[in-house]
Amino acid sequence: MTSDKFISIEGIAKRYDGARSTTIFENLWLGMTRGEFVCVIGHSGCGKTTVLNILAGLDAPSEGVVVVDGQAIEGPSLDRAVIFQSHALLPWRTVLGNVAYAVSSKWRKWDRAKVKAHALKYIELVGLAGSEHKRPSELSGGMKQRVGIARALAITPKIMLMDEPFSALDALTRGTLQDEVRRICVETGQTVFMITHDVDEAIYLADKIVLMTNGPGAVLAEIVENPLPKDRLRGDLHRHPLYYALRNHIIDFLVSRSKIFTAETPDHDPRKVPVVKIGRTEPTIVVSKPAESDAPQAVAR
């Protein structure tokens, strides 16, 4: 493992044994640096949630290991916060109660006043100041998801894991929450691993977009570097000269290459997932460095 890898997924596999045993994926390798926002895109059933659950410590790989900040994952931890599509709030607790519960679970010695002040800071950060005494049944879907985000951020996790967190929301709320999450993550340098089916969401939020092929036997085909500036604005995305090249590259993968990638790329090395840099002409693929080498090799496509 090289030192710049804050998260290191090292050769994980997931198999289900039954009458017909299935390999969802195997020999999956991926590194992430601290503060990086990575989105994974792939068709339904390829194994994205399984990877996220392994990162969360909620599921165990059949083989391989995941190391976060130098420590192998062995189970759930308050170092890793998960936000799912449907917010799992405690219905009998208020907004403040839900966030404070997570805070006091992490810092057990904190007194009530300190827990409350800390929780309120994050409730405010997600735009819910004034609603802290409401119960989940009094909140809209978007507000509930904000509570989930506040609760996740309030425990200052080393990594935030998000599984299609905005997919159940209406377009307007989704856009607003994407803006909030992006602002907070940029401001706080939060490391994020997120699953989405929404190409534009990935382009807006992610530093890198990981393309996963169809399962069973799914592989990470490419890591696409987002060429858009860090201070990008949602409304300006389509004006960036590389936006359409980036979007087309991802859509082309989802529409056709995700199905034929494995057959057409027999020499694909899962330890050196190609890094794609979108340029004004054709995308350039850079074979990522192997764990032990520091010299990337550029290959024009």
Ligand SMILES: Nc1ncnc2c1ncn2[C@@H]1O[C@H](COP(=O)(O)OP(=O)(O)OP(=O)(O)O)[C@@H](O)[C@H]1O
């Ligand atoms: N307990 C199980 N036994 C057998 N197969 C399973 C089990 N749990 C999950 N799977 C299979 O593992 C595969 C990966 O599931 P996973 O939920 O990770 O996919 P996904 O890419 O996140 O899909 P989606 O985008 O639809 O959420 C699926 O084909 C699913 O049917």
